Amino acid sequence: MAVALTMARMKLAVLCHAFHGTRAQTAGTGAALGVLFAAATVGLAFSGPDLLAAGYTVWLLGWMLGPVFMGGGDETLRPEYFSLIGLPPRRLATGLLVAAFVGVAPLVSLTALAGLLVAGIGVGAANAVVAVPAMVLQLAVFVLLSKVTVAVAGLALRTRAGAIVFGVLNGAVLAALGQVWVFFWAFGQTGVPAAVWYLPSGWGLLAVQGHWWALAALAVLVLLLVGAWAALLNRRGGAAGVSTRGRRPITAATPVGAVVAKERRTWSRDLVRTHQLTFALSYALCFAASPLLLGWDGMLPYAGPIFVVMAAAMAANLYGTDGTALWLTITIPGASDVRGRQLAWLSAHAPVAVVLTVALTAVTGGPWPPVLALLPALLGGAAGLVPLISVYGLVPGTDPHRRAGNPLRTSEDDGALTGQAYLMLALVALTGAPAALVALRYGWAGVAVGVLTGVLCWWGFGLLAERRLRAHGPELLQVMRTGRKPRAMTxxxxxxxxxxxxxxxxxxxxxxxxxxxxxxxxxxxxxxxxxxxxxxxxxxxxxxxxxxxxxxxxxxxxxxxxxxxxxxxxxxxxxxxxxxx
Known part of the structure; x- marks a missing residue:
């Protein structure tokens, strides 16, 4: 217990000194939104237990999937920090678990779990008393499932096969959540599914309603998850692996060609990028194919454009993920690093998007003009916005060789990465809007508009990014090294x-x-x-x-x-x- 309390105090001290400036504003905005969602969840307790159980299912999925998609979760205290102390894995896991309860996210989640207390008061005094330990155990399940999921993801990203499989699963799950109405409609589900009561997120509510075995089940599940996390911590260590296949030497006749070759090699070797690309592809296919359950194939042709938008969001912090290797770029005058990265990004994503779009549109028989108008517009917009956003809104990232046991942890500021990804989603979609509107109104004329806007976005946004990189390269490197932006940049x-x-x-x-x-x-x-x-x-x-x-x-x-x-x-x-x- 002394070790656990020490870790909790360490976590509190780090948080007290870490949140300042933009990071504090991001955390404050996230906390405000979390409180609103928590209040809405507590309000569901007055609408019926089914809705409250469904609400806690959403919180459970958020704890499990959010860290996987948005930077590996909270690792203020990393297990690697305590590797030299010689703590047994279970004791280390227990200490990190106690420290994990210190923070904004657990506090907000505990507020949302106050709905158990409201539900218990509505049933009886004894049920209200049971709600208190149920809240604590339910929160422990949320936190531990998040930790175990991230640890499993970290192990998966050590091999190419694991990165691909995990990317496919993540994309499929997120697409299913985005199209959940399709599944409800297809299976005749008009209300809250009964399955929410059998998930761990519903056990606390079952205990409050008088099913006392659910409280014991939560306690047993917490012990099992602590054991699983301890075992996973024992296997954690080292950086994410890279491909060991033989490669021909990189040769290029021009500076731009050298950048393209280097970036293409990175796209093929960095398993985090492999996971991101696979995730975008899986999400696009599953999201577009879900309405097939209803007998409607009208979304299949848009799998390619959806893939482009999602892939751009995953690469929004392109320069940040390279870490301090940025110094190699700014010390080579005359090398058009931005143009090379744009061409490399297109070479990695455009063939996949084209094949998806043409094949699935041919299967469904159209609509050809809107799809062919969207594709070049989005490809050009994404290729232009990826470097532009990453140099104007650069989020300091962890050097690839220092990602340690959590390869998903590419930055220390998850909130900034999340906002950057959402901004990229909106901006890339916006670049395709003119071509789509013209195609819907005038047919094939929209294709010409899509090609024109795509080329202009690729050239114009790339030019702005290149000028920014040349003018503020040293400042951007300083941001990467220290995590703080110079006063002139802010x-x-x-x-x-x-x-x-x-x-x-x-x-x-x-x-x-x-x-x-x-x-x-x-x-x-x-x-x-x-x-x-x-x-x-x-x-x-x-x-x-x-x-x-x-x-x-x-x-x-x-x-x-x-x-x-x-x-x-x-x-x-x-x-x-x-x-x-």
Whole structure:
């Protein structure tokens, strides 16, 4: 117990000194959103136990899948830090478990689990007393399942086969969650599935309702998970593996060719990138194929564009994942590193996207103009935005050779990575909007618009990224080395803004994608294909005369939110800056 309390105090001390500046703002925004979701979950206790059980299932999936997708989870205290102490694996696991309860996420989750107490009070006094240990055990299950999932992922990413299999599974699970309405509809499920009661997330609620065995089951599950985590910690160590296949020497006649060859070699050897590419492919195929359960194949042709958007989001921090190797780039004058990376990214993703799009569109018999218009537009937009976002919003990453036992941990700032990925999703989708709208209205003319916008995005965004890299290369390297941005780089963004303006900007950037993509673009596609009254897409529930206007209004709202956020943080003009004597 002394070791566990010491680790908890260490975690608290690190957190007290770590959250400042932009990271504190990100954590504050995440905490505020978490409290809102927690309050909504507690509110489900007044609506019925079925809804509350479903809500806790969502929390369980969030704890298990969130860290896998967003940087490997919280590792303020890494197991490697204590390798020289000689602690037994189970004692180390217990100490890290106690320390894992210190933080914003566990506190928010415990608030959401207060719904058990509300449900217990509604049944009786004894049930309310049982709710207290049920809350603690349920939270322990959430945390431990998260730790075990991340540990299994870390082991899987040590081999190429493991990286591929884990990427396929992750993509399939996330796509199934995104298309859960399809499964409900296909299997005639109109309410909350009965399965939520049998998942570990529902055992605490079962205990509160008088099934006392569920409380013992939670305690046993906690002990089993601690043992499993201890065994996984004992196997943890070393960095993510790379392919050991023989390779021909890298040869190139031009600086750009050298960058392309180096990047293509990295895409084929770095198992984290292999996992990301496989995840994007699996997500796209499963997401597009899910409506086949309903006998509708209209989404299959869009698997290629979906793959491009998801792959771009996974590569949003392209320069950050290279770590301090950035010094190799900035010390070679005249080498067009950005153009080389753009070509390498296209060579790794464009063939897959083209094959998916052409093959699945041929199987379904169309629609050819919208699909062929979207594909080049999105490919060009992604190839331009990937380097642009990564140099303007660079998140300091862990050097590949220092990823240690958790290869998913490519950065110390998970919140920034998450926001960067969502921003990339929205921006890449936006680059395909003009071509898609023209194709829907004028047919094959949209293909020409898609090619034109794709080339312009590739060239224009790449040019901006290249200028940024040349002008601020040393500052970006300093960010990679220290994790802190020089004052000159942050002056044009959030420094100097009032707290109110910062909050508004964060909300605009964080939530602009919701009206833009699902409620706007996706809802318009659903309406165009007569897919009505589906899930949470508001336009599909409105009268015919209001469907397209509602979708258009959401698109404009999303664009307005991003525009407002950009206007708030844009650099001030020299004339508006006060003179300094």
């Amino acid at each position: 002056r044009s963004r959030f420094n100097g803004l009032s707290k109110t303006r910062k909050t508004i900007a964060w909300w605009c950037f964080g939530f602009g994608s919701i009206p833009l993509v699902p409620q706007g673009i996706v809802a318009a596609v659903f309406v165009a294909n007569d897919m009505l009254r589906h899930s949470w897409f508001l336009a599909t529930y409105l009268p015919p005369a209001l469907r397209y206007p509602a979708a258009a209004a959401f698109i404009l709202l999303g664009l307005a939110m991003y525009g407002a956020g950009g206007w708030i943080v844009k650099p001030s003009s020299p004339r508006s800056r006060p003179a300094h004597g």
